[in-house]
Amino acid sequence: MLTLPSIYVLDICVFVFKNIDKFTRVEDTHNVNTRHKKRLCAPFSRTKTLSGSPYYMAVKIYNKLPNTFKTEKSPTLFQKKIKQYLIEKCFYSVKEYLEFCPK
Known part of the structure; x- marks a missing residue:
């Protein structure tokens, strides 16, 4: 089950x-x-x-994704991979996601 911040990250990435x-x-x-x-x-x-705007946050969150996800061609597989990643990591805030992910 995804946490609320993880659902937000998933929706923005998709x-x-x-x-x-x-x-x-x-x-x-x-x-x-x-x-x-x-x-x-x-x-x-x-x-x-501007740093709190949806556009800025979308860019920031997407850039934190591992490159292996970004090369995916199918939206369905992309969503499944990210969902599995977010379930494994279990983030409880967007800030935690941004700090955890390398780059």
Whole structure:
């Protein structure tokens, strides 16, 4: 069974996966070949207002996913893999998820 924060993370990740063309990747902003070129670009903000927005959080949460999930082609398999991962880790807050996941 998933915790409420894990359900939130799952829903955001599935939304980003299905709408990945609506987000900007690092490789789209410049032509330098870096190791993080497949990551999504978070909008820059000097204030705290934007850092709590749904778009910003979606980018931040999706970027914390392990790369093995991001290469999946099928939305159904993507969702199953993430759900299993979240069940195994059992996060009780979004902050805990963001701090636990490497990167």
